[in-house]
Amino acid sequence: MKALRFCLLGLLIFTIHGFAEDDIERLKKNPGSYLNLQDVPFFFNGNPLEGLDAFAVIPPYTIQSAEVNRNIEKIIEKELSSIGNVIKTKCEDTRGIGTGNLLTILIGRVTKWDGSELPFFRVSLNVETSVVISKTNVKSMPRLWTINDFVDSPLKVKSEKKAVSAVQNLLRAFIQNYKFVNANQEKKPTFYLYF
Numbered sequence: 001m002k003a004l005r006f007c008l009l010g011l012l013i014f015t016i017h018g019f020a021e022d023d024i025e026r027l028k029k030n031p032g033s034y035l036n037l038q039d040v041p042f043f044f045n046g047n048p049l050e051g052l053d054a055f056a057v058i059p060p061y062t063i064q065s066a067e068v069n070r071n072i073e074k075i076i077e078k079e080l081s082s083i084g085n086v087i088k089t090k091c092e093d094t095r096g097i098g099t100g101n102l103l104t105i106l107i108g109r110v111t112k113w114d115g116s117e118l119p120f121f122r123v124s125l126n127v128e129t130s131v132v133i134s135k136t137n138v139k140s141m142p143r144l145w146t147i148n149d150f151v152d153s154p155l156k157v158k159s160e161k162k163a164v165s166a167v168q169n170l171l172r173a174f175i176q177n178y179k180f181v182n183a184n185q186e187k188k189p190t191f192y193l194y195f
Helices: 002-029 068-081 158-183
Strands: 054-058 087-089 100-110 115-128 132-133 138-140 143-152 190-194
Touching: 068 087, 068 158, 068 190, 100 158, 115 158, 143 158
Parallel strands: 054 100, 054 190, 087 190
Antiparallel strands: 100 115, 115 143, 132 138
């Protein structure tokens, strides 16, 4: 039993050391790359953002202020157009949904297991894709990539500005990571924005 524990401890130390060296080498090659390891898991073979070239983008509509929603929509359009083609579309247009990839931005309260609310909001950027589980033939939309930020609550004018800033920061983190893993991709991604 002691030998097994020793082997497992050695494997854990080797694994952590290997990740640290890989992270250092990656940061040397691309110092602007940001990856929050609390949100995004390690990928042993590639990164799920690699090769994705079209997304349906669903912006948040949980903020009560119409002006803040417009500001968030402008930021989404501006940031995503820096790396790809942006197409504004309506709900009845299914081209974006047909890509199979969703980029969603959510703003919502954080609740504890007992249902009570914590005094802050979570702002999340998620990338999901459609898959069919071959063993069961069940269709699913797993989350491939996610990153979060947190904003003070209650959501008033001061914190609404923080929420807009958080959306911009998450989009920039997504863009940095997308560009990093798709550095050799010739085709620009297409973003179908559903406003």
